[in-house]
Amino acid sequence: MSEIKLKDKIFELFISDNEINDIISQMANNINDAVLKNPLFIAVLNGSFLFASDIMRKINLENAEISFIKLASYLGTESTGEVKELIGINHDISGRNIVVLEDIIDTGNTLEQIVSLLKSQNVNQIKIATLLFKPKAYTKNIDIDYIGKEIPNDFVVGYGLDYDQIGRNLAHIYKLKK
Ligand code: IMP
Numbered sequence: 001m002s003e004i005k006l007k008d009k010i011f012e013l014f015i016s017d018n019e020i021n022d023i024i025s026q027m028a029n030n031i032n033d034a035v036l037k038n039p040l041f042i043a044v045l046n047g048s049f050l051f052a053s054d055i056m057r058k059i060n061l062e063n064a065e066i067s068f069i070k071l072a073s074y075l076g077t078e079s080t081g082e083v084k085e086l087i088g089i090n091h092d093i094s095g096r097n098i099v100v101l102e103d104i105i106d107t108g109n110t111l112e113q114i115v116s117l118l119k120s121q122n123v124n125q126i127k128i129a130t131l132l133f134k135p136k137a138y139t140k141n142i143d144i145d146y147i148g149k150e151i152p153n154d155f156v157v158g159y160g161l162d163y164d165q166i167g168r169n170l171a172h173i174y175k176l177k178k
């Protein structure tokens with residue numbers, strides 16, 4: 001199907017499942033070439049659940065591990081304002097070689113928070129892998145080591161990405177029709 005309707009919006013086919021598969025194979029090759037020792041892949045939920053499961057099947061680094069995290073916000077009890085917390089990592093990750101798996105990096109706000117929370121746990125090395133990247137929206141200086149595909153500032157859904165929580169299960173990636 002080249003067009004789909006999700007709630008009130010029409011989306012058109014943008015990146016097919018075949019192309020996604022090729023992109024991920026290429027990314028996995030590049031990560032495998034980096035020869036990280038006992039890497040800990042950290043997939044950022046919910047968006048990266050399909051990306052993580054597909055790329056991990058193509059990773060052949062020895063002693064690779066995977067964990068899943070979620071960035072949760074809560075209101076601090078004493079301080080005012082939003083506090084961000086990583087949930088999902090309950091073991092010691094100090095000294096580890098981390099590969100963060102993201103579905104999409106837009107402004108980079110989420111990435112910045114994840115990187116600073118990981119750094120506070122004294123990891124050895126942090127590599128960033130994202131399936132999609134919006135260079136025109138990115139406002140941070142953090143290097144992104146592995147980029148699947150650069151895309152314009154269009155809103156996309158499918159393959160983990162949601163529009164108001166729906167569309168994550170779609171096999172292809174669609175963009176909002178203008
Ligand atoms: P950032 O913090 O601005 O980089 O945005 C990251 C988060 O915003 C992603 O993890 C997604 O959840 C969401 N996001 C950004 N762009 C899109 C999009 O085009 N479609 C769906 N979600 C998006």
Ligand code: MG
Nearest residue numbers: 045046047103
């Ligand atoms: Mg996300």
